[in-house]
Amino acid sequence: MRQDILALNAEHRGLLFDVGSSRYAAPPRVDDAVAQATWEADLAKVREESAKTTKAAAAEREGDRTHTEIQGWLRDLGRAFDYDVWIASNDRGRPYGGKLGEGCLERPPEAIGNAPGADAVRLVDVLWLDCSKTHVAAAFEVEHSTSIYSGIVHMLDLALGTEAHPLEGMFLVTPNGRKKEVRTQLARPAFSRVADLKTRYLPYGEPESHRVSMARFGSGMKAIHAISRTLV
Numbered sequence: 001m002r003q004d005i006l007a008l009n010a011e012h013r014g015l016l017f018d019v020g021s022s023r024y025a026a027p028p029r030v031d032d033a034v035a036q037a038t039w040e041a042d043l044a045k046v047r048e049e050s051a052k053t054t055k056a057a058a059a060e061r062e063g064d065r066t067h068t069e070i071q072g073w074l075r076d077l078g079r080a081f082d083y084d085v086w087i088a089s090n091d092r093g094r095p096y097g098g099k100l101g102e103g104c105l106e107r108p109p110e111a112i113g114n115a116p117g118a119d120a121v122r123l124v125d126v127l128w129l130d131c132s133k134t135h136v137a138a139a140f141e142v143e144h145s146t147s148i149y150s151g152i153v154h155m156l157d158l159a160l161g162t163e164a165h166p167l168e169g170m171f172l173v174t175p176n177g178r179k180k181e182v183r184t185q186l187a188r189p190a191f192s193r194v195a196d197l198k199t200r201y202l203p204y205g206e207p208e209s210h211r212v213s214m215a216r217f218g219s220g221m222k223a224i225h226a227i228s229r230t231l232v
Contacts, residue, residue, distance in 0.1 A: 067144045072096040073207045074126040080215035083128035117157035124154045138169040148185040159197050168221045176203040200228040
């Protein structure tokens with residue numbers, strides 16, 4: 001019997017787990033051709049669904065890794081340019097050469113932390129602040145696969161709700177292929193103020209290619225402006 005069970009599970013990998021968890025029924029009697037065909041069709045469908053779920057989970061894990069990696073690049077660049085760096089409160093504990101928030105501000109400056117919309121501002125992915133902590137030099141929202149809309153809203157909350165306006169640079173950071181989507185969102189009437197805030201687009205490929213030389217030879221905002229693009 002044991003050999004029969006092993007053979008069945010080898011032929012239909014994972015079958016016994018799925019049967020035990022009531023995901024679908026056990027195979028029918030081998031002498032019932034119609035029931036066998038129905039069961040095999042159901043098995044194929046479940047396998048397809050399982051493959052899609054596995055692929056989606058892998059993509060989500062990769063998205064988290066990439067998002068954190070980009071934040072890490074921007075963190076390191078900001079520190080190389082002698083800015084104080086704020087990492088989004090919900091991302092500080094992510095692993096990145098230790099923890100992503102290590103060496104960064106533990107709390108936002110008072111001008112930001114006590115301002116209207118402060119809860120949303122704490123979720124901006126990366127902020128660069130001058131060392132006096134009274135001025136935001138740059139704000140970065142990394143949108144790997146999530147809605148561009150949410151990143152713009154966080155930036156507007158920062159720019160319009162605090163006195164620490166990031167007028168030197170607000171950046172939407174996305175994979176290279178999302179430029180059209182960024183432009184479409186920024187063209188919405190609801191975001192008409194974005195043009196006044198000098199929001200720029202920074203594709204992943206630019207910091208990936210230039211961050212090392214920028215950290216060694218760059219000059220703060222001048223360097224980051226050189227690799228980003230205006231969209232509005």
